[in-house]
Amino acid sequence: MKKWYAVIGDPIAQSMSPAMHEEWFSDAGIDASYIPVHVREQDLSKAIESLKRLGCSGWNVTIPHKTAIIDLLDEIDTSARMMNAVNMVKVLEDGRLYGMNTDGHGFVRSLEEKYGTVGKGKNVLLIGAGGAAKGIAFALHEAGYGPIAITNRTLEKAELLSSDIEGASAIPLRDAEANLSNFGLIVQTTSVGMNFAKEGIPLQLMNVSAGTIVADIIYNPLRTEFLEQAESKGGLPLNGVGMFVHQGALSFEQWTGVYPNTKKMIRTITDQLG
């Protein structure tokens, strides 16, 4: 039987995942399909039952189900446990549901695809302390980056997150802003600057040093005000397209054993959004 995969969420029509995975299946010569499934918050458990019954082999999970789905799975990996969020599910051979979170590792892959390991051995500044920040902080730490300083509008949340990561510290936004030249890798994980609706910038970048890698996990718009300021100071930019593509590629690899062509996909999506 032809295998099929899905992405569930609400809203879902705008998702770029189906086109991305369909292209990768075709490139890999795998006869499988990937469809968007609109699942409202209150329908999640019924939807999971249906996906299982209809033989779906795995699916991605997006807003608003990333946390709620955990209770409906049989097992989750460490990243998902730490982030309290799942972005992909694999149906195991015995039918059990295994949930993972590939967002943090997707970020590290995207960083290294563009800049190699230039950021290693440098002080890292992470802006934000929500779910995305958590996954990225753990993945960076696991990959040997750091020490990591975490700054956030609500400092207590940065303190809480930093206490979970060896060698990490929390610093107030103003101190981070004043001492930006100490950091060789800066990662913006808040929603500030997203979709033009939340215009603005979480901190000013006038003190950033030329040659510092400055990443923003937002990909719509491709160039946030944060990245624009960084570039005007000679910072090396990284937008969120790579993280999106690599979290998908890591899902694809879990399902098929193949790591797909991410560079080509990043170009396609960048052209679409540009």
Ligand code: ATR
């Ligand atoms: P996600 O899972 O996408 O990370 P989240 O868990 O809601 O979402 O976290 C959102 C992050 O963006 C938090 O760090 C939040 O700061 P607070 O902890 O102070 O709420 C940050 N954030 C959201 N809106 C912000 C704003 N207008 N200014 C500064 N930070 C903001």
